[in-house]
Amino acid sequence: MTEIKSLTIQELKEELAAMGEKPFRAGQIFKWLHGGVESFEEMSNLSKDLRARLAERFILTVPQVARKQVSQVDGTVKYLWRLRDGDCVESVLMHYEHGVSVCVSTQVGCRMGCKFCASGLNGLKRHLSAGEILDEVLFMQKDSGETVSNIVLMGTGEPLDNYDNVLKFLHLVSCPEGVNIGQRHISLSTSGIADKIEKLAGEKLQITLSVSLHAPDDETRSSIMPVNDAYPVERLMRACRYYFDTTGRRISYEYMMARDKTDRPWQAEKLASLLRGRPAHVNLIPLNEVAESPLRPSRPETVRRFQQALEKRGVTATVRRKLGPDIDAACGQLRRRELQKQQDTGRF
Numbered sequence: 223m224t225e226i227k228s229l230t231i232q233e234l235k236e237e238l239a240a241m242g243e244k245p246f247r248a249g250q251i252f253k254w255l256h257g258g259v260e261s262f263e264e265m266s267n268l269s270k271d272l273r274a275r276l277a278e279r280f281i282l283t284v285p286q287v288a289r290k291q292v293s294q295v296d297g298t299v300k301y302l303w304r305l306r307d308g309d310c311v312e313s314v315l316m317h318y319e320h321g322v323s324v325c326v327s328t329q330v331g332c333r334m335g336c337k338f339c340a341s342g343l344n345g346l347k348r349h350l351s352a353g354e355i356l357d358e359v360l361f362m363q364k365d366s367g368e369t370v371s372n373i374v375l376m377g378t379g380e381p382l383d384n385y386d387n388v389l390k391f392l393h394l395v396s397c398p399e400g401v402n403i404g405q406r407h408i409s410l411s412t413s414g415i416a417d418k419i420e421k422l423a424g425e426k427l428q429i430t431l432s433v434s435l436h437a438p439d440d441e442t443r444s445s446i447m448p449v450n451d452a453y454p455v456e457r458l459m460r461a462c463r464y465y466f467d468t469t470g471r472r473i474s475y476e477y478m479m480a481r482d483k484t485d486r487p488w489q490a491e492k493l494a495s496l497l498r499g500r501p502a503h504v505n506l507i508p509l510n511e512v513a514e515s516p517l518r519p520s521r522p523e524t525v526r527r528f529q530q531a532l533e534k535r536g537v538t539a540t541v542r543r544k545l546g547p548d549i550d551a552a553c554g555q556l557r558r559r560e561l562q563k564q565q566d567t568g569r570f
Contacts, residue, residue: 226280227255227353228390231399241275249399251276256356256400258364260284281306285357287365301362305330305354309347311378313358321371326358328388329379334413337446338436338478340512341378350379352390359395359403373403376411376432382418392427405429411476416453416461423468432474432505433462437484438492446483446517459496472501479520479528480509490528494535504532504539 229237234248247268254265262273262282285303288310292299299315311327329349332342358377363370373395375381381388388410396405405428412419413434422431435458437443443450453461462473475497479485497504506529509519520528525541532539 223279223281225283225351225353226251226276227283227356228351228387228394230390230393231397237279241279243272247272252397252399255282256360256397258360283351283353283357285354285361287361290365299362299366301358301365303358303361311350311354311358313362313377315362315366315368315370318372322366322368323372323374324359324362324370325374325377326355327377327379328355328375328381328384328391332379333383334380335448336413336434336436338480338509338512338515338517343512346379346383349384349387352387352394355387355391356394356401359401363401370401370403372407372409374409374411374432376409380413380415381410382412382415382422385418385421389422389425392429409474413447413449414453414458414461415449416457419458419461420464423465426469428471430474431465431471432476433458434476434478435493436476436478438489438496442484442489446480455496463500466501472503474503474505476505476507478507478509479525480517481520481524483517485520485524485528487527487531490531491535494532494537497537498535502537504537506539506541508542 224237226234231248231252234252235245238245238247238251250267251265259265260282261284262268262276265273265276268276283306285305287301288304289302290299297317301313301315303311303313305311309330311330313327314325316323316325327350330347331344332339333346335342359370359373375388392405392408392410395401395403396408409430409432410422411432411434419431419433434447435443435455436447438455440450440454443455450458465471466473477484477493493504506525508522508525509517511517511519529539529541
């Protein structure tokens with residue numbers, strides 16, 4: 223059976239034509255789906271017969287809240303969703319002056335193996351479908367009662383490792399007949415799969431590409447990000463140059479600040495030399511501690527000096543504000559605790 227929420231309006235029209243239905247029904251159904259309905263029976267402007275046939279032909283995904291944490295500090299909400307096959311993924315809803323942003327996952331687990339991230343500690347379980355990624359947005363809106371204005375694909379998983387489903391999600395979520403979140407309000411974060419960055423450039427999307435650089439040299443980067451063995455810094459930067467030349471869209475570089483690992487003065491100099499002359503922005507990210515990782519956060523004064531060193535050399539840099547400090551808002555940690563609980567109770 224086909225997941226109906228993963229279908230575009232055009233694909234829905236083709237499916238309905240095969241069922242002997244008029245094309246205009248596709249728009250009605252699409253609107254219901256993107257409103258977060260939990261059953262075909264809720265589609266009250268469709269005949270009872272059509273609703274029954276839709277239920278026979280399609281799967282309607284409805285994630286369940288397995289756990290929800292609300293920060294008492296800033297109102298950040300972290301969700302652990304249980305999917306229809308029992309797998310779990312995390313999403314985060316955050317409040318900013320410019321509106322409500324959500325961070326969504328694109329895979330169950332991750333195969334990138336970054337040393338500072340809890341998401342990949344259990345490896346990759348499976349890809350999320352386009353509809354399942356969309357569900358995270360729809361059901362955070364529904365549960366919170368708030369309208370999402372910005373999306374960040376920076377949760378569990380490597381978006382470009384699930385390329386086709388992520389690309390379809392981007393088209394679905396920005397569709398005017400649906401949630402209609404403009405692509406300029408969407409950021410996609412990648413660990414640096416260079417050939418997929420070049421492929422993405424050809425899509426000519428209006429999204430913001432965020433590259434998780436985290437170290438300016440191959441030795442350091444390979445020690446914390448195995449992807450660097452396949453796509454070393456020089457190869458990655460070449461792909462980034464191609465992306466900008468093709469799309470005209472400035473790239474944001476994420477840089478994790480780990481004490482005595484990525485925060486040394488010479489690394490600030492090398493990072494500045496890598497980016498000098500490029501339309502780029504560096505987002506310095508204080509490390510979220512993961513119990514299984516030996517890495518520790520840089521001291522605040524070290525982060526400030528690193529930022530100043532970049533700006534002195536002409537590179538724009540900001541320090542990311544840490545949201546949800548009391549609810550482990552970094553992705554991967556909540557799902558990992560759920561997996562441990564299942565193991566302890568014999569459900570895993």
